[in-house]
Amino acid sequence: MLLPSLENLACFDAAARTLNFRTAARAVALSPAAFGQRIKQIEEQVGAPLFDRTTRRVQLTPLGLAMLPRARQCLAIAEDCLRSAMSPAPAPVELTLGTRFELGMSWLVPQLGKLTRRRPEVTLHLYFGASDDLLRRLHDRSVDCVVTSARWSAASLAAETLHEERYAFVASPKLLQREEFSRPEHAARHCLLDIDATMPLFRYLADQMGGVGRFAFARHRWVGLGAAMKTLVLAGEGVAVLPLHMVAAELRSGKLQRLLRSAALARDHFRLVYRRDDPRSALYAKLAESLRAVPIQ
Structure with missing residues (x-):
């Protein structure tokens, strides 16, 4: 069956609205003769008149109605x-974003609703893991992208910078009442709490003060999570370098104190990391823009 053209349907609609072929012809920018030909064509396709026409009036037939x-x-x-x-x-898309537990729970999870409103086309799934696990999963394509401040050297990865990551060397006041920590040599009286031996946060202080060799701690304890480090520091079980956003409230309230205040800690940046061969780089740039608009609390 030959379908009517949209132009002919537009002419039919104009004639039905005006019930005057000359007026309808002007409405669609056609001459009366050309307009009449359009109506004739569609009536021939239907196989019956769509209008009753006389010299005095035009009316739709029951078929036309x-x-x-x-x-x-x-x-x-x-x-x-x-x-x-x-x-x-934008076409809908699903992404799996990997991040560390503390950052995900304190920053990404509370902001998922806002991110969805800003990028409704993106469904964001979350995966929590350690930094080395996240980068490994990024390489084997188990996750699409990663938010991390971990350092990497793989040329196969690309990144969008998000937020600056600042750190503080902290201890609880009750621990400092027992043992002061005002000089590097006082490390011999304390336990250092950190993530693990491969990605120590203490390097952000040690690298600025001549290396880890300047600090001979009584012992180290690797606890795997920044949240665990914070809990133990608050309990007076050791000292630690922690992300400033994790301990800012405790520093303001006096539950924690900064150590070696004159020492400037190195800074880093959170980045949205993805595979360089991923064709969705423009999408990651837009996601990074949305993440930059959400401050880390």
Whole structure:
């Protein structure tokens, strides 16, 4: 079956609205003869008249009345189709983002609703893991991207910078009442708490003060999570370098104190890391823009 053209349907709709062929012809920018030919073509396709025409009036036939709502629906769909092509909505996409437990729970999870509103086309799944695990999963494509401040050297990875990561060397006041820590040599009286031996946070202080060799701690304890480090420091079980956003409230309230205040700790940046060969780099740039708009508390 030969379908009517959209132009002919538009002429039919104009004639039905005005019930005057000359007026309808002007509305669609056609001559009366050309307009009449369009109506004739669609009537031939239907196989019956759509209008009763006399020298005095034009009326829709029962067939024309029955066809009119569907014709207008077709025209509306065609207009919507064109509009969607001119301003296409972003295609929906699902991403799995890996991050460390503390950062995910304190920053990303509370902001998921806001991120969804800013990027409704993106469904963001979360995976929590240690830094080396996250980078390994990024390489084997178990996750699509990673938010981390960990350092890497793989040329196969690309990154978008998000927020500055600052650190503080801290202890509880009750621990400092027992044993002071005002000089590097006082490390011999204390236990250092840290993530693990491969990614120690203490390096952000030691690297600025001549290396780890300047600090001979009585012992080390690796506890795997910044949240565990913070809990133990608050309990007076050791000293630690922790992300400033994790301990800012405790420093303000006096539950924790800074150590070696004159020492400047190194700084880092959280980055959104993804595989360089991933064709969705533009999407990661937009996601990074949304993440930069969400401050780390």
